Amino acid sequence: MEIPKEHLVDMYETMVKIRRFEERIREMYFADKLPAFDIAAGLIPGEMHLAAGQEPVAVGMRPHLQPGDAITATHRPHHVAIAQGVDLNKMAAEIFGRETGLGRGKGGHMHLFSVEPNFGCSGIIGEGMPVAVGAALAFRFKGTDNIALSYFGEGAANQGAFHESINLAALWKLPVVFVCEDNAYAISVPKAASTAIPDNSDRASAYGIPGVLVSENDPVAVYEVMGAAMDRARRGDGPSLIEIKTDRLWGHFEGDADAYRDDEFKEEMNQRDPLVVFGQRLADEGILSADEQTAIQEAQHAIVEEALEFALASPYPKPEAALDHVFA
Amino acid sequence: MTTAATDRKLTMQKAIAEGIFQEMDVDPSVFVMGEDVGVYGGIFGSTEGLLAKFGPDRIIDTPISETGFIGAAVGAAINGMRPIVELMFVDFFGVCMDQIYNNMAKIHYFSGGNIKVPVVLTTAVGGGYSDAGQHSQTLWGMFAHLPGMKVVVPSSAYDAKGLMISAIRDDNPVVYMFHKGALGLGWMVNNPRATEPVPEEPYEVPIGEARIAREGTDVTVVTIGLSVHKALDAAETLESQGVSAEVLDLRSLVPLDRQAVINSVKKTQRLVVVDEDYQSFGMTGEIITTAVEGAFEYLDAPPVRVATPDVPIPYSHGLEEWTLPSTERIVAAAAGVASS
Numbered sequence: 309m310e311i312p313k314e315h316l317v318d319m320y321e322t323m324v325k326i327r328r329f330e331e332r333i334r335e336m337y338f339a340d341k342l343p344a345f346d347i348a349a350g351l352i353p354g355e356m357h358l359a360a361g362q363e364p365v366a367v368g369m370r371p372h373l374q375p376g377d378a379i380t381a382t383h384r385p386h387h388v389a390i391a392q393g394v395d396l397n398k399m400a401a402e403i404f405g406r407e408t409g410l411g412r413g414k415g416g417h418m419h420l421f422s423v424e425p426n427f428g429c430s431g432i433i434g435e436g437m438p439v440a441v442g443a444a445l446a447f448r449f450k451g452t453d454n455i456a457l458s459y460f461g462e463g464a465a466n467q468g469a470f471h472e473s474i475n476l477a478a479l480w481k482l483p484v485v486f487v488c489e490d491n492a493y494a495i496s497v498p499k500a501a502s503t504a505i506p507d508n509s510d511r512a513s514a515y516g517i518p519g520v521l522v523s524e525n526d527p528v529a530v531y532e533v534m535g536a537a538m539d540r541a542r543r544g545d546g547p548s549l550i551e552i553k554t555d556r557l558w559g560h561f562e563g564d565a566d567a568y569r570d571d572e573f574k575e576e577m578n579q580r581d582p583l584v585v586f587g588q589r590l591a592d593e594g595i596l597s598a599d600e601q602t603a604i605q606e607a608q609h610a611i612v613e614e615a616l617e618f619a620l621a622s623p624y625p626k627p628e629a630a631l632d633h634v635f636a
Numbered sequence: 637m638t639t640a641a642t643d644r645k646l647t648m649q650k651a652i653a654e655g656i657f658q659e660m661d662v663d664p665s666v667f668v669m670g671e672d673v674g675v676y677g678g679i680f681g682s683t684e685g686l687l688a689k690f691g692p693d694r695i696i697d698t699p700i701s702e703t704g705f706i707g708a709a710v711g712a713a714i715n716g717m718r719p720i721v722e723l724m725f726v727d728f729f730g731v732c733m734d735q736i737y738n739n740m741a742k743i744h745y746f747s748g749g750n751i752k753v754p755v756v757l758t759t760a761v762g763g764g765y766s767d768a769g770q771h772s773q774t775l776w777g778m779f780a781h782l783p784g785m786k787v788v789v790p791s792s793a794y795d796a797k798g799l800m801i802s803a804i805r806d807d808n809p810v811v812y813m814f815h816k817g818a819l820g821l822g823w824m825v826n827n828p829r830a831t832e833p834v835p836e837e838p839y840e841v842p843i844g845e846a847r848i849a850r851e852g853t854d855v856t857v858v859t860i861g862l863s864v865h866k867a868l869d870a871a872e873t874l875e876s877q878g879v880s881a882e883v884l885d886l887r888s889l890v891p892l893d894r895q896a897v898i899n900s901v902k903k904t905q906r907l908v909v910v911d912e913d914y915q916s917f918g919m920t921g922e923i924i925t926t927a928v929e930g931a932f933e934y935l936d937a938p939p940v941r942v943a944t945p946d947v948p949i950p951y952s953h954g955l956e957e958w959t960l961p962s963t964e965r966i967v968a969a970a971a972g973v974a975s976s
Contacts, residue, residue, distance in 0.1 A: 442707060
């Protein structure tokens with residue numbers, strides 16, 4: 309497949325933006341939690357699940373998205389939200405608990421909701437899967453050619469919601485693409501200890517839909533497979549189940565000692581850092597020179613800094629605003 | 637809302653179906669999903685006649701996948717639809733409660749008010765016909781305890797239609813509970829009040845306003861659902877004993893019409909709360925707290941509650957009858973409070 313250069317550049321830019329965002333959130337998360345780690349302390353309190361290493365699963369679908377497409381993501385949502393184009397300033401402000409955040413400080417990093425683009429996520433494993441089915445059902449009612457993408461981890465593939473959602477989408481031939489981000493570990497439990505078969509993409513046959521395995525953490529491979537699945541859904545041919553082998557470079561949450569993955573595993577994982585590999589490939593193929601990549605990095609880093617500055621300059625909500633927005 | 641006088645009588649079941657029918661007829665964003673809502677017309681008739689009018693695209697029979705289709709209702713609602721989704725028995729909440737209370741009820745709040753989730757979750761509640769402990773509960777106290785959902789429980793045909801129309805038009809998730817014993821089903825013993833005049837035109841009954849089902853001066857009986865009819869039966873007996881009971885039908889638990897409770901208690905100065913739900917940590921405690929907070933100095937006697945004791949609903953007829961609130965228990969409780 310010949311991929312337009314602007315798509316390759318766009319995917320690289322977005323990967324750079326995601327990685328920088330996650331790195332800066334990580335720095336700021338820990339900055340005021342020292343010397344003794346206190347999860348409730350600091351500018352960013354609470355759990356923090358970062359997606360460094362999983363950028364390819366998010367950016368590969370990006371060039372195929374159309375306005376109005378819906379995405380439901382997981383408790384580790386930043387990469388997908390950024391790839392869909394969720395307002396980075398408001399997203400950062402939500403993570404910092406500010407009044408200007410996507411949810412006025414009521415949701416936090418696991419509960420990011422955006423109307424345009426059409427994004428939601430959840431702290432409950434598998435919870436977004438039926439929601440994506442419902443979004444697709446709404447698109448059918450409204451007669452649009454929009455589609456829904458349901459992101460979930462390989463751990464979620466053992467939830468009932470996985471089975472119920474894919475069965476419904478297949479039964480009703482709805483425009484959904486189910487995207488399994490297989491980072492090999494459900495917190496500490498390796499996939500082989502939780503899942504009866506090696507590849508969740510094989511489970512597609514149980515619902516009579518295409519199942520495709522992307523065995524490399526590579527944005528180009530994701531681009532090709534997601535493009536085909538998204539086109540299929542958009543033209544009314546029904547759902548697909550995609551599984552992408554990816555890497556969670558850091559712990560399950562920040563502060564996770566990550567002792568369940570041995571040094572050899574982590575060393576190999578870091579050797580195949582998808583941002584480094586993709587950058588090298590773009591340079592080798594003459595698509596983006598080292599200088600051009602440096603310029604992209606500077607531009608994307610500036611966007612991230614602007615979002616963080618917006619967040620930090622924003623006020624906290626009034627405490628009693630906790631009572632607002634229970635009902636419309 | 638005022639409506640034209642009518643002589644046409646409907647059961648609560650037919651009133652519910654009519655309310656849905658009329659809203660679907662004018663609003664293409666309304667559709668129905670659930671188990672056996674299509675050709676069967678709903679196990680309790682809540683969707684009777686809808687398939688023939690609106691077809692299988694808008695009256696959707698689902699697989700037995702409550703997490704899947706209730707979650708799909710949430711997704712459809714976020715994306716501009718107004719789904720009505722049926723959980724056949726409220727007792728089945730255990731297989732899908734995450735979608736209900738962690739998702740449907742929280743998204744509006746999490747989004748800071750940016751995303752509305754106008755789902756109507758219909759569900760059958762209540763016992764009294766020996767269906768045992770997994771098909772006989774009411775559980776409205778549990779739903780009402782969890783923030784973010786309105787909880788509506790009509791006891792009459794008129795209210796059932798008006799509250800259904802209000803629920804569909806509401807921009808919030810509404811859990812709409814219908815008591816099997818109040819529906820007027822041909823295959824279940826019914827209260828004689830199950831059939832009553834219902835206007836043919838669409839109308840709203842506001843969610844969150846209690847209704848004085850019977851005026852009285854000596855004791856207030858606050859209740860909801862089928863127990864409203866038991867309380868009205870009890871009030872007739874009490875009247876023959878010289879006790880004038882006021883019966884307050886809450887009609888919804890969320891929002892709760894606390895002022896109506898306070899006003900009635902100020903008037904009668906005595907309170908009985910009747911609840912088919914479990915006694916502890918539930919509606920009875922909330923209503924008594926409301927009275928104590930709002931009318932403490934008016935109370936002439938300690939409030940009394942008539943509820944289901946904290947046991948699973950038993951199967952055998954005598955066991956169940958003894959367990960659920962009965963007219964006799966309400967009479968005894970109200971007479972006791974009135975004479976103290």
